Amino acid sequence: xxxxxxxxxxxxxxxxxxxxxxxxxxxxxxxxxxxxxxxxxxxxxxxxxxxxxxxxxxxxxxxxxxxxxxxxxxxxxxxxxxxxxxxxxxxxxxxxxxxxxxxxxxxxxxxxxxxxxxxxxxxxxxxxxxxxxxxxxxxxxxxxxxxxxxxxxxxxxxxxxxxxxxxxxxxxxxxxxxxxxxxxxxxxxxxxxxxxxxxxxxxxxxxxxxxxxxxxxxxxxxxxxxxxxxxxxxxxxxxxxxxxxxxxxxxxxxxxxxxxxxxxxxxxxxxxxxxxxxxxxxxxxxxxxxxxxxxxxxxxxxxxxxxxxxxxxxxxxxxxxxxxxxxxxxxxxxxxxxxxxxxxxxxxxxxxxxxxxxxxxxxxxxxxxxxxxxxxxxxxxxxxxxxxxxxxxxxxxxxxxxxxxxxxxxxxxxxxxxxxxxxxxxxxxxxxxxxxxxxxxxxxxxxxxxxxxxxxxxxxxxxxxxxxxxxxxxxxxxxxxxxxxxxxxxx
Ligand SMILES: [Zn+2]
Numbered sequence: 257x258x259x260x261x262x263x264x265x266x267x268x269x270x271x272x273x274x275x276x277x278x279x280x281x282x283x284x285x286x287x288x289x290x291x292x293x294x295x296x297x298x299x300x301x302x303x304x305x306x307x308x309x310x311x312x313x314x315x316x317x318x319x320x321x322x323x324x325x326x327x328x329x330x331x332x333x334x335x336x337x338x339x340x341x342x343x344x345x346x347x348x349x350x351x352x353x354x355x356x357x358x359x360x361x362x363x364x365x366x367x368x369x370x371x372x373x374x375x376x377x378x379x380x381x382x383x384x385x386x387x388x389x390x391x392x393x394x395x396x397x398x399x400x401x402x403x404x405x406x407x408x409x410x411x412x413x414x415x416x417x418x419x420x421x422x423x424x425x426x427x428x429x430x431x432x433x434x435x436x437x438x439x440x441x442x443x444x445x446x447x448x449x450x451x452x453x454x455x456x457x458x459x460x461x462x463x464x465x466x467x468x469x470x471x472x473x474x475x476x477x478x479x480x481x482x483x484x485x486x487x488x489x490x491x492x493x494x495x496x497x498x499x500x501x502x503x504x505x506x507x508x509x510x511x512x513x514x515x516x517x518x519x520x521x522x523x524x525x526x527x528x529x530x531x532x533x534x535x536x537x538x539x540x541x542x543x544x545x546x547x548x549x550x551x552x553x554x555x556x557x558x559x560x561x562x563x564x565x566x567x568x569x570x571x572x573x574x575x576x577x578x579x580x581x582x583x584x585x586x587x588x589x590x591x592x593x594x595x596x597x598x599x600x601x602x603x604x605x606x607x608x609x610x611x612x613x614x615x616x617x618x619x620x621x622x623x624x625x626x627x628x629x630x631x632x633x634x635x636x637x638x639x640x641x642x643x644x645x646x647x648x649x650x651x652x653x654x655x656x657x658x659x660x661x662x663x664x665x666x667x668x669x670x671x672x673x674x675x676x677x678x679x680x681x682x683x684x685x686x687x688x689x690x691x692x693x694x695x696x697x698x699x700x701x702x703x704x705x706x707x708x709x710x711x712x713x714x715x716x717x718x719x720x721x722x723x724x725x726x727x728x729x730x731x732x733x734x735x736x737x738x739x740x741x742x743x744x745x746x747x
Pocket of ligand 1: 368
């Protein structure tokens with residue numbers, strides 16, 4: 257038996273893993289103490305071998321790939337009652353106090369007689385005093401606010417002094433989202449029932465720089481709050497989305513290169529909707545994209561086109577409860593756009609293709625304006641299309657989206673349910689079926705992909721060209737190649 261205090265301070269309590277053939281530190285340890293070194297993973301010419309491979313010298317696990325063996329070995333130990341899998345979490349030491357003005361005061365007072373005392377609940381929160389000078393001078397900026405610092409001891413009523421350090425701002429960012437759920441509560445940070453109704457946060461969006469500290473602290477706070485019975489949720493965020501970086505002409509934006517795009521300039525030139533829409537359109541948000549100044553103009557023109565279509569629809573059509581009449585191609589396009597934006601946002605978080613779908617819809621509306629407005633049914637579909645485009649663009653261009661929607665429906669888009677696509681109106685893929693008569697191609701028609709064989713045959717038999725060429729003959733046989741061809745044999 258070898259006894260050691262530790263080998264690596266942060267590596268659990270074990271000094272070594274006891275796999276000298278496959279771990280460099282264990283290998284050195286075994287060599288120094290002349291211990292046997294047994295290979296248990298095939299691979300590499302020399303030991304230690306730290307790669308993957310099939311197990312050897314491992315009894316029942318021989319031949320199993322080592323990664324797969326991890327699970328099998330733990331299962332075997334568990335079935336024998338000798339062990340079980342466990343995940344260990346570690347939180348690095350976190351220096352919580354700061355000598356800064358900003359940050360929450362630490363609610364502790366010091367008394368010469370009683371020592372450190374927590375400020376009683378009925379005196380919380382301790383509010384920051386107003387100070388003239390925020391700069392630290394070897395002391396916390398709060399230390400100079402003598403009126404605030406000097407107080408009375410909650411235990412003996414004698415003179416006491418407040419703690420003058422403040423809490424790290426990470427303390428606030430670890431649980432602010434819980435307070436948001438019940439922000440007007442004066443009696444407590446939150447009401448548990450309200451919090452349980454909202455938490456966890458459905459979607460968290462942030463930069464990758466938050467992954468190691470803020471997100472870890474937020475999880476730690478949530479688990480600790482759950483353990484002391486303040487909420488149900490064990491995790492603060494149900495879904496995490498980490499956005500990529502937007503470059504300009506292929507280069508990272510930086511002040512020193514002078515290639516930084518200021519959203520303010522776009523807001524001043526084209527408005528906030530264009531700025532927001534373009535940033536979400538430039539690429540998949542996870543990957544970022546490359547900024548193009550002309551692109552903002554394209555988006556501004558698209559938004560103007562949508563607004564013109566809405567104003568036009570309001571002026572040339574009557575308000576209606578929805579589209580009427582036989583569905584036109586444009587109405588199918590509306591439902592296609594609803595389906596696409598819903599799926600792109602919900603499943604793939606692909607804002608760029610969602611916006612592209614609304615652009616496509618608005619182009620269709622503009623293109624078919626005149627023919628649609630020629631009939632009352634068409635007009636109702638035009639109006640419905642423009643209103644739906646407003647509601648679909650609302651998440652990206654909230655001002656224009658809500659104005660468009662209200663103009664055409666009289667309702668506020670954020671009080672309405674998200675639009676739903678009618679599956680019956682969703683375009684399906686089509687295939688082209690070739691019609692042959694006695695082996696010669698005489699016609700073609702489009703049919704939905706997956707069309708049934710007998711339907712395919714029926715449509716082929718109904719072809720006008722077939723009728724023209726039969727010339728008194730009768731179709732005696734039909735050979736169907738599904739989705740591709742129907743050969744009619746006539747005699
Ligand atoms: Zn005291």
